Amino acid sequence: MTAIETTALTKQYGDVTAVDGLELTVREGEVFGFLGPNGAGKSTTINMLLDFVRPTSGSATVLGYDAQTEADQISERVGILPEGFDIYPRLTGRRHVEFAIETKHADDDPEELLERAGLDPDAWDRVAGGYSTGMRQRLAMAMALVGDPDLLIMDEPSSGLDPHGIRELQDLVRAEADRGTTVFFSSHILEHVDAVCDRIGVLTNGTLVAVDTIDGLRDSLGGDATVTLTLAGAPDTYLETAQSVAGITEVTPTARTLECAVAEPAAKAPLITALDQAGATIEDVQISDVSLESLFTQLTDETAGTESEKADADADNESDEQTPAESDAQTEPVQAEASE
Ligand SMILES: Nc1ncnc2c1ncn2[C@@H]1O[C@H](COP(=O)(O)OP(=O)(O)OP(=O)(O)O)[C@@H](O)[C@H]1O
Numbered sequence: 001m002t003a004i005e006t007t008a009l010t011k012q013y014g015d016v017t018a019v020d021g022l023e024l025t026v027r028e029g030e031v032f033g034f035l036g037p038n039g040a041g042k043s044t045t046i047n048m049l050l051d052f053v054r055p056t057s058g059s060a061t062v063l064g065y066d067a068q069t070e071a072d073q074i075s076e077r078v079g080i081l082p083e084g085f086d087i088y089p090r091l092t093g094r095r096h097v098e099f100a101i102e103t104k105h106a107d108d109d110p111e112e113l114l115e116r117a118g119l120d121p122d123a124w125d126r127v128a129g130g131y132s133t134g135m136r137q138r139l140a141m142a143m144a145l146v147g148d149p150d151l152l153i154m155d156e157p158s159s160g161l162d163p164h165g166i167r168e169l170q171d172l173v174r175a176e177a178d179r180g181t182t183v184f185f186s187s188h189i190l191e192h193v194d195a196v197c198d199r200i201g202v203l204t205n206g207t208l209v210a211v212d213t214i215d216g217l218r219d220s221l222g223g224d225a226t227v228t229l230t231l232a233g234a235p236d237t238y239l240e241t242a243q244s245v246a247g248i249t250e251v252t253p254t255a256r257t258l259e260c261a262v263a264e265p266a267a268k269a270p271l272i273t274a275l276d277q278a279g280a281t282i283e284d285v286q287i288s289d290v291s292l293e294s295l296f297t298q299l300t301d302e303t304a305g306t307e308s309e310k311a312d313a314d315a316d317n318e319s320d321e322q323t324p325a326e327s328d329a330q331t332e333p334v335q336a337e338a339s340e
Pocket of ligand 1: 013016017018036037038039040041042043044045188
């Protein structure tokens with residue numbers, strides 16, 4: 001069984017196509033990074049998977065259940081960490097988790113969940129109004145873990161966290177994945193999904209432009225990896241030799257090194273062999289991979305031009321009418337319950 005499967009899933013808001021014929025498969029047990037710049041359609045997709053928003057056309061299944069007709073079965077098996085999770089400032093962390101347990105008719109031990117989410121026990125009985133962003137995120141995570149979900153859906157969980165908080169979140173995601181939970185993790189920052197995801201899907205303008213492992217993306221896109229060779233003699237003696245190697249796009253000599261831009265990962269070994277055969281004494285080799293940043297830019301850039309047009313159209317569609325399900329979009333059932 002697949003954890004998530006969408007077929008031609010589409011959401012139109014007036015003239016704006018937020019999600020455009022999405023065909024996405026997330027396998028059971030994997031940590032899947034759903035990546036895309038702001039406005040790419042990530043939240044809309046998540047909201048359709050959870051039946052907070054109704055698709056204009058197409059369909060989706062979550063854990064084998066139809067997202068529209070079997071939403072109740074889905075919500076029982078899914079843990080959600082919503083974007084911009086709101087706490088109830090006067091309720092303690094423990095109370096938040098207890099509400100989540102009651103809402104889901106689960107029988108979890110709140111302390112076990114708070115501990116698993118990494119919230120400091122000293123904070124459990126303090127009101128959440130004084131929590132830092134990282135503590136709020138851990139509280140939200142403890143609530144998402146209620147009922148031992150088979151699938152965790154996390155919408156931009158790293159937003160607002162400092163690098164330490166991001167690492168802790170990544171450890172937590174890994175720990176849950178090791179327990180067998182499938183994790184669907186949206187972000188607009190590639191680095192945040194890189195360390196933790198088995199595969200990533202890149203969304204731009206509602207369309208999936210790539211699905212692969214990060215290494216797979218690096219290999220298929222090639223790009224600007226740089227090989228810096230420190231040579232014993234004058235580096236520019238070997239300039240032409242380096243330039244003649246297939247897959248080397250640019251060679252820059254410095255006083256002691258040759259910096260070679262590599263378009264094809266497979267060109268690195270022939271480069272070294274060619275220099276060696278030409279008589280160069282190579283003292284050191286440093287390889288810097290294609291940066292994650294440049295990979296992401298490469299994948300999302302070609303559609304960037306249409307973003308401003310889209311933003312203009314969005315402004316015209318803000319008051320777009322919503323279905324009853326849509327008006328609840330992004331609102332955790334737990335939160336509604338807790339306010340009563
Ligand atoms: N209720 C709505 N009415 C009109 N347009 C909407 C609505 N919800 C989303 N959109 C538009 O649909 C597009 C996709 O938005 P969405 O929030 O799904 O993107 P996202 O990838 O989650 O972005 P972010 O990373 O900023 O949260 C955007 O152009 C957005 O303005």
